Amino acid sequence: MRKLGAIFLATALTLGLAACGGDSGGGQELSDGPVTLRFTWWGSDARHQRTQQVIDLFQKEHPNITVKGEFKDWNGYWESLATTVAANDAPDVIQVDELYLASYAERGALLDLGTATKHLKTADFDAEALATGQVDGKQYALPVGLAAYSMVVNTDLLARYKVTPPDDGSWTWDDLKRIGEQISTASGGKVTGVQAFGFDAGSLNVWARQNGTSLYDDKGNVAIPPAVLAGFWSYLLDLTKSGAAPEASVTIERASASLDQSGTATNASAFGTWWNTQLTSLSAASGAKLRLLKMPGEAGARSPGAYYKPSMFWSVSSRSKHQAEAALFVDFLANDEAAANVLLTDRGVPANTKIRAAITPRLADTDKAAVAYLDTLEVGQAPRVTPNGASGIEAILKRHTEEVLFGRATPDQAAAAFIKELQAEIDGA
Amino acid sequence: MSALGELRSIRGSTRGSPRKRDNRAALVFLLPWFGGLFLITLGPVAASLVLGFTDYNLIQPPEFNGVDNFTRMLSDERLHNALRVTFVYVVVSVPVQLACALGLAMLLDRGLRGMAFYRSAFYLPSLLGSSVAIAVLWRQVFGADGLVNQLLDLVGVQGRGWISDPSTALSTLIVLNVWTFGAPMIIFLAGLRQIPVMYYEAAAIDGAGRWKQFWRVTLPLLSPIIFFNLVLQIIHAFQSFTQAFVVSGGSGGPSDSTLFYTLYLYQRGFNNFDMGYASALAWLLLVIIAAFTAVNFWAAKYWVFYDD
Numbered sequence: 001m002r003k004l005g006a007i008f009l010a011t012a013l014t015l016g017l018a019a020c021g022g023d024s025g026g027g028q029e030l031s032d033g034p035v036t037l038r039f040t041w042w043g044s045d046a047r048h049q050r051t052q053q054v055i056d057l058f059q060k061e062h063p064n065i066t067v068k069g070e071f072k073d074w075n076g077y078w079e080s081l082a083t084t085v086a087a088n089d090a091p092d093v094i095q096v097d098e099l100y101l102a103s104y105a106e107r108g109a110l111l112d113l114g115t116a117t118k119h120l121k122t123a124d125f126d127a128e129a130l131a132t133g134q135v136d137g138k139q140y141a142l143p144v145g146l147a148a149y150s151m152v153v154n155t156d157l158l159a160r161y162k163v164t165p166p167d168d169g170s171w172t173w174d175d176l177k178r179i180g181e182q183i184s185t186a187s188g189g190k191v192t193g194v195q196a197f198g199f200d201a202g203s204l205n206v207w208a209r210q211n212g213t214s215l216y217d218d219k220g221n222v223a224i225p226p227a228v229l230a231g232f233w234s235y236l237l238d239l240t241k242s243g244a245a246p247e248a249s250v251t252i253e254r255a256s257a258s259l260d261q262s263g264t265a266t267n268a269s270a271f272g273t274w275w276n277t278q279l280t281s282l283s284a285a286s287g288a289k290l291r292l293l294k295m296p297g298e299a300g301a302r303s304p305g306a307y308y309k310p311s312m313f314w315s316v317s318s319r320s321k322h323q324a325e326a327a328l329f330v331d332f333l334a335n336d337e338a339a340a341n342v343l344l345t346d347r348g349v350p351a352n353t354k355i356r357a358a359i360t361p362r363l364a365d366t367d368k369a370a371v372a373y374l375d376t377l378e379v380g381q382a383p384r385v386t387p388n389g390a391s392g393i394e395a396i397l398k399r400h401t402e403e404v405l406f407g408r409a410t411p412d413q414a415a416a417a418f419i420k421e422l423q424a425e426i427d428g429a
Numbered sequence: 430m431s432a433l434g435e436l437r438s439i440r441g442s443t444r445g446s447p448r449k450r451d452n453r454a455a456l457v458f459l460l461p462w463f464g465g466l467f468l469i470t471l472g473p474v475a476a477s478l479v480l481g482f483t484d485y486n487l488i489q490p491p492e493f494n495g496v497d498n499f500t501r502m503l504s505d506e507r508l509h510n511a512l513r514v515t516f517v518y519v520v521v522s523v524p525v526q527l528a529c530a531l532g533l534a535m536l537l538d539r540g541l542r543g544m545a546f547y548r549s550a551f552y553l554p555s556l557l558g559s560s561v562a563i564a565v566l567w568r569q570v571f572g573a574d575g576l577v578n579q580l581l582d583l584v585g586v587q588g589r590g591w592i593s594d595p596s597t598a599l600s601t602l603i604v605l606n607v608w609t610f611g612a613p614m615i616i617f618l619a620g621l622r623q624i625p626v627m628y629y630e631a632a633a634i635d636g637a638g639r640w641k642q643f644w645r646v647t648l649p650l651l652s653p654i655i656f657f658n659l660v661l662q663i664i665h666a667f668q669s670f671t672q673a674f675v676v677s678g679g680s681g682g683p684s685d686s687t688l689f690y691t692l693y694l695y696q697r698g699f700n701n702f703d704m705g706y707a708s709a710l711a712w713l714l715l716v717i718i719a720a721f722t723a724v725n726f727w728a729a730k731y732w733v734f735y736d737d
Contacts, residue, residue, distance in 0.1 A: 075679060079699040086487035086704075103702060107488040249590030249683075253573050256593075256678045392701050395680055402684035406595055425701065429486070 141313030145348020180244030212302035220387030311348025389429025555611030564675030620654035
């Protein structure tokens with residue numbers, strides 16, 4: 001009930017305020033007087049602490065600028081950002097995810113960072129990395145770190161059940177299923193071979209790309225053929241039915257829990273799909289020896305499934321009153337070595353190549369493994385940025401995966417429904 | 430001067446300035462409430478009515494689109510599912526909840542020792558039931574390794590992930606709602622106290638047993654209270670949000686089995702940048718609740734008995 005009240009309040013506020021939006025500008029001249037910047041991000045406690053340290057460093061260098069951090073959990077971050085933007089009260093510096101980049105950029109909520117080059121330097125970024133932050137040719141966001149999809153394997157569990165680790169240079173999806181079944185059988189079901197995926201865009205992207213297609217075409221329409229999508233779900237269903245993956249309700253429960261409660265972190269599954277940069281958190285939670293493997297099927301794939309995903313971006317609100325200072329702060333976050341030494345790989349392996357080289361000696365072993373994985377991976381061209389309107393793709397994907405795993409829809413039905421629904425969201429935006 | 434005239438003159442005198450001053454004072458005291466009513470309630474309500482006829486993505490200014498939002502509802506399958514889920518939730522949980530509340534109220538009405546304690550103990554869930562903490566607790570209790578499954582394990586029954594299985598997820602939310610029967614129970618308890626003992630005595634003398642007394646005395650005399658609770662709880666159940674939001678992690682899952690109407694509205698508005706449609710949905714909900722309440726009042730003529 002209180003939430004509903006909040007909805008009404010928000011709508012009223014926005015009705016009043018949306019009209020008086022417009023560009024408040026701010027220019028690219030730094031102010032001499034005191035300036036307060038608001039900076040919002042999502043993340044874990046460890047990230048909040050590191051980020052606050054970086055803020056302190058920045059404030060020491062620029063005594064007239066105060067940076068106020070507003071941090072949240074991923075759940076709730078986007079709802080809250082949407083309302084603050086709607087209320088014309090957006091934070092000046094915003095941490096943005098690839099899923100939402102186009103939705104905000106195409107609606108004019110983000111500043112074209114190309115207009116802020118006086119204070120924000122991007123020379124140490126690869127052109128390809130920079131391109132991931134562009135929408136319609138404009139640099140609306142600066143990639144912070146890079147990540148790649150990977151299969152995390154618990155080698156301790158493999159040793160316990162006497163299963164030989166696969167060769168990730170040549171393994172196939174059938175190998176994964178076969179090995180997964182071996183583990184489930186050997187453990188008597190206490191440990192399942194594979195933690196089922198199908199809840200994040202990463203797994204679907206890899207699957208589509210290995211099949212020579214992609215989730216979206218260049219224009220931003222859904223392009224994945226229904227047969228490929230149905231194959232994705234058939235495989236998941238096979239994993240579940242054969243016992244390689246846990247039964248559906250356990251899978252669903254783990255999928256909506258936090259990283260710490262996942263099958264990988266609790267040593268309840270030997271294989272799990274993750275972004276390579278999550279290796280450190282997973283290792284800390286599980287206490288077991290974890291390794292990053294290339295995704296199955298890469299060797300025989302029609303095109304490489306692997307790609308660099310920008311882990312997140314820095315953006316500046318288009319309505320910020322302090323665009324110059326905001327750009328200066330983003331420059332500090334992206335290019336300053338002292339800041340990088342605090343942040344390390346918490347937000348992904350730095351996309352800034354100079355910074356990446358500078359911090360590598362300081363990294364823990366698991367972080368070094370994550371960097372090494374990224375460096376040795378053969379990647380294809382990055383997929384198109386998630387189109388405006390499709391930000392909710394993971395919720396749609398999750399729902400249809402649930403339908404399939406619980407036998408409420410066949411893979412073919414789910415594929416048709418998924419494509420129709422996602423396209424409708426894109427068309428409606 | 431007759432006594433009546435005297436009385437009139439006394440009343441006349443009080444109608445003078447002091448009362449006017451009282452009225453003015455009352456208005457001053459009411460001002461904060463009026464402020465809240467107009468700024469926080471009526472203003473936004475009016476705004477959402479206007480937004481219901483627009484395409485509004487929260488970031489760009491709203492664009493008028495006529496009745497598009499309402500025609501879109503006709504073919505919105507997730508909305509139809511949300512309506513189905515919400516109806517099931519209301520139709521099942523409210524009667525069960527009221528029955529539990531009435532049953533316990535009658536037990537407590539028999540003057541147990543330590544009654545104040547029991548009353549508070551049974552009321553407690555009502556205070557907590559719609560809170561986030563309890564919803565989180567519910568996740569734990571009905572999870573695959575939760576309390577319920579551990580208890581079932583003791584008696585040798587294989588449990589399941591109650592909240593992660595679409596065929597049982599909604600039931601756990603219904604149980605949660607039933608569990609918060611404290612508020613209607615307190616009202617029932619007050620109502621039972623109002624029934625004069627002599628009716629029961631008379632019925633007993635006429636040879637009516639306990640059942641008969643319940644059907645012929647308690648229920649008819651309590652029917653206005655039942656009606657009151659029914660209307661209130663139905664409205665309350667239609668507006669349920671927190672439980673489903675927390676238990677399903679905001680998704681209404683698994684596979685939309687706990688997608689309450691308000692949750693769908695929230696998703697459209699805040700997750701899908703679809704605030705115009707969400708506003709229209711809010712108004713549809715208002716119409717649905719109003720219709721249910723109207724039907725309730727109409728039906729009340731046939732079963733509610735006013736003893737006056």
